[in-house]
Amino acid sequence: MMQDYYDTEWGMPVRDERGMFERLSLEAFQSGLSWATILRKRPAFRRAFDEFDPDTVAAYDEADVERLMADAAIVRNLSKIRATITNARATVGLRERGGLVEFVWSFQPESTPEPRSIEEVPTTSPESLALAKALRKEGFAFVGPTTMFALMEAVGIVDTHLVGSHRRGSSGVWTT
Template sequence: MTETTGLVVGDDGRARPQWAAHDPLLRTYYDTEWGMPVRDEQGLFERLSLEAFQSGLSWATILRKRSAFREAFAGFDPDAVARFDEADTARLLADARIVRNRAKIAATIGNAQATVSLRDRGGLAELIWSFQPRETPRPRTVADVPTQSDESRALARALRKEGFRFVGPTTMFALMEALGLVDTHLLGSHRRGTSGVWDT
């Protein structure tokens, strides 16, 4: 590991942050998905939901359960999840393959309903992407990566106003990183600037 930056050069010669350097699942996620633009409603709802479930847990835990989450939540189709009832909640609470947290399950169902209701006002994608900042961070070290921003705080407020839950400013900054609204790949990472949203 490069002590001054936190980057780790893999056996393929590519530099990645420590969190994505060793676990094959996290490495693949970092190399192929994290930070790449997502603009479709269903994809955004899935990522919003998974970020909420991740709160207090490791991202690796959520990634390992992702296929089970998709099966349990109807592929994160907002229309389908918005119709979930008490029987569905009981089913989800009994499903050991996912994170069985009543508040997070209820929030996901409520967030699906909020996603559907947003359609006549531009939709979830338009709302989230409207908070893309004019500039992106340029972190040289892990310590330089922020955990919140003015935009993530404003996005959290806007989503709460629309009825979304588990959308705090730190969670929303993580969502913005995952979706490519900001590029927090470390300078020196092989993924820096690869999203097509930001030049460098």
């Protein structure tokens, strides 16, 4: 499962709103947990959060929060569930200014890291710090700089595949 995700999905550009909202949501749920846990639960998250349709999630009410808190198939963290609903509403609000995808991609750095070992892979960047701050200003929650760097890696904004990896540059965003 992890190998398939790494080889086919992680680091590939995400340019659609639903896809970006899903990645943002799952990165928030991953905070403090392993990515393997979130990936195993991803089908349940998709069912529970209506395929991460921002309009649908933005309309969630307290009954939905209770339903989600009772769903043992997902991570039942009240703060993260409420943040996902808050972030859906903020995503809808960003549409009048170009949308979530354009907003997140606007923090793409001039260059991408070039790690030669796992120890050299950064966990934050000036851009992830700025993205986190800007998203919070727009009303988003659970969007710290480390979580936003993980999002930037996941959606291809930065390429932290090791130099020499068969995946390095495979997104087409970065040629090195």
